[in-house]
Amino acid sequence: AKWPNHERDEPENFVYEGRREHPGGFIKDFYGLLANCVPDANAGGSSIAAQWVRFAYHDMSTHNIDEGIGGLDGSIRYELDRDENIGLNFTLRSFVGHANRYLSFPDIIAVGVIGAIATCGGPLIPFRSGRAFSGQAGPFGVPAPDQDLADHLEIFRRQGFNQEEMIGLVACGHTLGGVRNRDFPYLVPPNPDPSVPNIQNFAPTPKFDNGIAKEYLAQTTNDVLVIGVNETTRSDLRIFSSDGNEMMEVLAHDGTFSNTCRHLLERMINTVPSGVALSDVVELLPVKVGPTFLGIADGLANAYDRLTLRTDIRLLDPNPNRIVTLYWSDCFGGDTIYAAQPYNISDASSAITKALGHSPVRYWFAAPVDIPASVSKFWFSVDEGNGEPPTICDNDGEGHVIKQDEVLLAPTLSWVDSESSNTTQIVIGVKGDSTSSQIYGKAHDPEGDNGSALEIDISFTLDESIQSVGGYSFYRSSTISSLSFSFDISTVVDGRTYTEEFLRSFFITKSSDS
Numbered sequence: 358a359k360w361p362n363h364e365r366d367e368p369e370n371f372v373y374e375g376r377r378e379h380p381g382g383f384i385k386d387f388y389g390l391l392a393n394c395v396p397d398a399n400a401g402g403s404s405i406a407a408q409w410v411r412f413a414y415h416d417m418s419t420h421n422i423d424e425g426i427g428g429l430d431g432s433i434r435y436e437l438d439r440d441e442n443i444g445l446n447f448t449l450r451s452f453v454g455h456a457n458r459y460l461s462f463p464d465i466i467a468v469g470v471i472g473a474i475a476t477c478g479g480p481l482i483p484f485r486s487g488r489a490f491s492g493q494a495g496p497f498g499v500p501a502p503d504q505d506l507a508d509h510l511e512i513f514r515r516q517g518f519n520q521e522e523m524i525g526l527v528a529c530g531h532t533l534g535g536v537r538n539r540d541f542p543y544l545v546p547p548n549p550d551p552s553v554p555n556i557q558n559f560a561p562t563p564k565f566d567n568g569i570a571k572e573y574l575a576q577t578t579n580d581v582l583v584i585g586v587n588e589t590t591r592s593d594l595r596i597f598s599s600d601g602n603e604m605m606e607v608l609a610h611d612g613t614f615s616n617t618c619r620h621l622l623e624r625m626i627n628t629v630p631s632g633v634a635l636s637d638v639v640e641l642l643p644v645k646v647g648p649t650f651l652g653i654a655d656g657l658a659n660a661y662d663r664l665t666l667r668t669d670i671r672l673l674d675p676n677p678n679r680i681v682t683l684y685w686s687d688c689f690g691g692d693t694i695y696a697a698q699p700y701n702i703s704d705a706s707s708a709i710t711k712a713l714g715h716s717p718v719r720y721w722f723a724a725p726v727d728i729p730a731s732v733s734k735f736w737f738s739v740d741e742g743n744g745e746p747p748t749i750c751d752n753d754g755e756g757h758v759i760k761q762d763e764v765l766l767a768p769t770l771s772w773v774d775s776e777s778s779n780t781t782q783i784v785i786g787v788k789g790d791s792t793s794s795q796i797y798g799k800a801h802d803p804e805g806d807n808g809s810a811l812e813i814d815i816s817f818t819l820d821e822s823i824q825s826v827g828g829y830s831f832y833r834s835s836t837i838s839s840l841s842f843s844f845d846i847s848t849v850v851d852g853r854t855y856t857e858e859f860l861r862s863f864f865i866t867k868s869s870d871s
């Protein structure tokens with residue numbers, strides 16, 4: 358697997374780790390929000406996992422198979438004021454702020470389903486990326502409990518599911534969570550203590566299992582959409598019994614439930630408008646080199662007057678005897694090889710990697726690099742400490758090439774203000790005698806414009822208050838009204854353009870007041 362490949366690496370990272378740590382202490386922990394599937398007071402007594410699965414189903418509900426429109430497209434972001442989406446406003450927050458140039462908002466919702474099901478002990482659903490974000494509301498079309506069977510059959514047909522699949526999908530969904538008094542007061546009574554929210558769960562446990570089917574067949578279910586006092590709103594009963602309970606019998610077998618749900622939920626998250634092509638299944642990479650950049654005036658490696666090569670390598674399983682070394686060669690092309698050891702080792706496992714039997718480990722490097730020597734390429738050696746020769750991870754022989762050092766990010770001179778103004782300023786070091794007009798940047802905020810992607814031009818001016826080092830002068834950006842974005846910075850030297858691509862705002866290690 359060649360490095361870098363952002364289209365491959367970004368989705369891989371998000372689905373397998375659901376988390377990204379950065380020097381500076383910044384951690385985006387998406388799966389952490391699931392709180393291990395434990396029922397949550399904030400979720401009114403059901404689980405975050407249940408809310409995420411319902412959210413995804415409601416987003417997908419706009420699909421119209423006849424016209425090839427709608428589906429898992431993020432349109433729900435603009436549909437939350439509809440009655441059919443009652444109770445999902447709070448859930449939206451979980452999905453905001455994770456998208457980037459290579460991973461869309463609806464991709465995040467899809468990963469949410471995968472993470473929710475795995476975290477609650479269910480099957481591992483394969484992930485494909487590439488969903489397009491609609492950026493606007495879609496048609497109405499979420500089923501309601503008081504519609505009759507014919508309506509439900511038609512709604513699911515329009516969404517692409519036949520009767521058997523409808524029964525399955527509803528059972529796979531309603532193994533999690535339940536019905537709230539707050540959202541459906543006509544279905545569930547309030548708690549005797551009005552300060553405690555009341556929820557009536559569909560299934561006996563918060564886990565993803567076939568208790569929903571077993572209890573239904575044994576007629577011991579507590580699913581209010583089966584046993585509710587009002588016959589009109591017993592939609593689960595009408596749906597589950599619509600084929601003489603055949604499908605529910607199948608789902609009540611241990612083993613079938615998990616497999617059937619894996620397929621149906623995979624189809625649910627892969628339901629997209631006809632023009633959208635999803636990627637191949639995103640596989641867990643055995644060796645992965647993380648986001649890498651050469652920083653300047655970077656405090657991390659105690660290297661204000663040098664460059665800092667920041668990178669990391671993720672390996673599939675832990676080994677306490679392992680020694681991982683970063684090597685690099687300089688720009689002079691001689692035989693000099695430099696080496697550094699990791700400054701940190703962190704756990705990169707998740708419910709998803711564990712379901713595959715792996716607990717990946719990440720080795721973090723911040724290597725001080727002399728300015729004139731710089732870096733042409735780097736690679737790693739992995740010595741497992743078992744007497745075998747070390748493995749060399751050198752990008753299939755090419756090494757991991759650092760393309761340029763004419764324009765570099767200064768992560769500790771830049772700042773983010775997430776406390777009050779939600780703005781960012783970027784400071785970059787530029788070699789040689791470019792002028793401000795030849796130095797520019799472009800930021801991509803995937804959700805900047807009311808949820809839709811925003812492209813922002815960044816201009817830079819020379820900051821003479823920062824002393825130049827090793828031939829680099831420092832340029833400060835205009836204030837950027839965003840916290841979560843990626844950016845490219847460029848400089849033109851002798852007619853040639855040098856660009857540092859896909860830097861992330863979370864590489865910046867300084868908040869405005871520190």
Ligand code: HEM
Nearest residue numbers: 403407408411414444500501502526530534535536537540
């Ligand atoms: C005729 C079809 C369906 C009807 C009428 C229906 C109705 C409902 C209702 C009334 C609730 C309670 C929501 C609340 O109190 O906020 C609910 C919850 C839920 N539904 Fe459905 N549903 C249907 C199909 C599905 C499908 C196909 C899925 C997913 C595959 C699904 C997943 C869920 C989940 C996970 C919850 C629990 C949410 C939580 O506890 O926060 N539902 N459903």
